Amino acid sequence: MAATYLVLGVFIASLTITGAIKPIGVCDGRVADNLPPAPDVVGLYTSNGIGKMRLYDPDQATLQALGGTDIELILGVPNGDLQSLATPTAANVWVQNNILAFSPAVKFLYIAVGNEIKPTDPEAQFVLPAMQNIYDALVSAQLGGQIKVSTSVEPSLLGQSFPPSSGSFSATSSPYITPIIAFLANTGAPLLVNVYPYYPYISNPQDIRLDYALFSAPGPVVQDGALSYQNLFDAILDAFYSALETAGGANVGIVVSETGWPSFGNPAATVENAVTYYQNMINHVMNGTPKRPGQPIETYLFAMFDEDQKGGAETERHFGLFSPDKQPKYNLIFS
Template sequence: MARSSRLCVFLHGIIAKVQLLPGGSHVGVCYGMLGNNLPEPSNVVALYHKHQISKMRLYDPNPEALQALQNTGIELIVGVHNQDLQSIASSISIAYIWVQQNIQRFWPAVSFRYIAVGNEVIPGHLAQFALPAVKNIHNVLKSIGLDGQIKVSTSVSTSIMGTSYPPSAGTFSDSSCAYMGPIAQFLAITGGPLLANVHPYFSYVSDPWDIKLDYAIFQSKTFIVLDGPYYYMNLFDAIVDALYAALEKADAPQVPIVVSESGWPSDGGSAANISIAETYVNGLIDHVASNQGTPRRWAWPIEAYVFAMFNENLKPAGVEQHWGLFYPDEQPVLHVPTF
C-alpha cells in the first residue's frame, strides 16, 4: 500500500477509536524532538490538531512548540529537563523564573494539564532533587492561582519497582522507596497523578519464555494471571496495577496513575516489527477507549500517551529510534485499521 494511502487509513483508525471516548479522548501522543530531520513544531502541532489528537506530552518547554500550541485546545504534559532539577529544587526563585517563562507566559492560550518534573530520575543520582523541585514548582503555581488547573508530578519508569509480580505484591524497590513514599504522599495531598512510563515491550523481551507475546500485546483471549480477586488478560494492566499496589503500601491509594508513555518499537531489535507494533498500539487505544480502568482500579478510566509521534534518529541506534507512529516526513509508520 502506498504510504499516502496508509496515512488516511492510519488516521481514520486513530480518530475512530478516539471518538469512542465520552467527554473527549483519554489518549495522547508523546512528541519527542531527538531527531535532525523532524518537521517544524508548527507543522507537528498542526498534524495533531488536524487529526484530532487532543493530548500531547512535550519533554521540554520548547518555545516554538508552545507558541504553536496556543489556542489549539490540545492538552499538554510539559517536562522540566532533568539537568534543571537541582537548581529548581534549591531555589524557589529559580522555580518562579521557570514557571514565568514556560507556563505563565503561555497560559491560558496553552492548555497545560501536567508538569512532569524530571523523567525517569528515580532511582539515580538526581532522585534526591525530584520532590523538592516538584514542591517548588507547585508552590509557585499556587502563589499565582494555577495549582488547581495544572498538576505537578514526576515521570517514573518501572525501574522504581522492587516487586511487581503478582501485581498485588507490587512494592517500590529499596533504592526507590525513600523517594517514592514522600512523592506519593505529596501527590495525595495536592491531587496530582503519578506519571508512569509503562512499556510491556521491555518486560517481554527480557523474559520471552515466561511472558507470552499475546499477553504482552493485548491479544490474549483468556485470563493469564489470576491474582486473588483480580484477573489479567494483558501485561499493561498488570504493570499498572503493580504500581497501584505499591502506592497503596505507601499509604497513597487515592493517587491516580497517568501512563505518560506506552508503545512498541517497529524495528531495531527482538520482537520489534511493524506488525507487532501495530497490534500493540491498536490494543492500547482500544483498551483506553473502553473507558474502563485496570482490574484493581476498574472505575478509573485510563489516561495514556502513545510513545511516540515520530521515529527519532538522534536516539541510540536500535529500537530506540523506532517507536514513532510517523516518519519524519509525516507519513505513517504503522497501519492502524478502522473498525
C-alpha cells in the same frame, strides 16, 4: 516495507470521557535532526484529532504553536534543570517564562518534573524540592488547582511486581518515592508512569507470552486472587496501584505518560506487532484495569516521530507513529 505500512491500518479513536476528557495523547519526542517545524507538528496533531501532547522540555516554538488549540499538555522539566529549580527563585522564573507566558492560550494539564529519575541518580535529591517550588509558584499564580505537578517514573522502582496485588516499591526506591507520593496525595496530582510491555517481553520471552504483551490473549493468563489478567499492561499498572497503596498513596491516580511498541530493530519489533499493540491498547483503554475497573486510563503513546538521534538499541529510533516527512508510518487514523 512501505507496502506493509500501507495495508496495515489501525483505527485509533480520539475517545472522549464524560466531561470531554480525552484519554489518548501522543508524546512529542524531538531527539532528531530531521523533524518538521513546530507549527507543522502541532498542525499534524490537530488534523489527526490528537487531543493531548507530552512535551519533554519547554520548547518555546512548540508552546507558541500550541496557543489557541484544544490540545492538552504535559510539559516536562528536563532532568538537567532539576538542581536549579530546587531554588524557589529559579522555579518562579521557570513558571513565569514557560507557563504564565503561554497560559491560558496553552492548556497545561501536568508538569512532569524529571523523567525516569532513579533513586541513585545525582538528580534524585532535587526532584521533590523542584516539584514543591514549581507547585508553590503555580499556587501564587492562582493555577495550583488547575495544573498538577508530578514526576514521571518507570517500573524499575518496583521491588516486587508479581503478582500485581503484591506490588511494592523496592527498599532502595522507597526513601525516594514515598515523600513524592505524599506530595501527590496532598496536592491531588497523579503519578506519571511510563509503561512498556515490550521490554519485559523481550527480556523474558520464555515466560511472558507475546499475546499477553500485545493485548491479544484469548483469555486470562494470570490469576491473582479474585482478579484475572489478560494483558501485561494492566498487570504493570495494578502493581503500581498496589505499591502506591502500601506507600500511603491509595488516593493517588496514575497517568500512563509513555507507552509504545517499536517497529524495527528486534525480532519482536515488527510493524505487525506494533499495530496489534496500539489497536488493542486503544480498544482497552476505556475499560480500566482489574484493580480499577471502569476508570479510563489516560495514556500517551510514544512517540509522534521516529527519532534518529536517540541512543541505545536500534529499536529506540523506531517508536514513531509518523515518519519525519509527516507520513503516517502505520496508516493510522485518528478521529
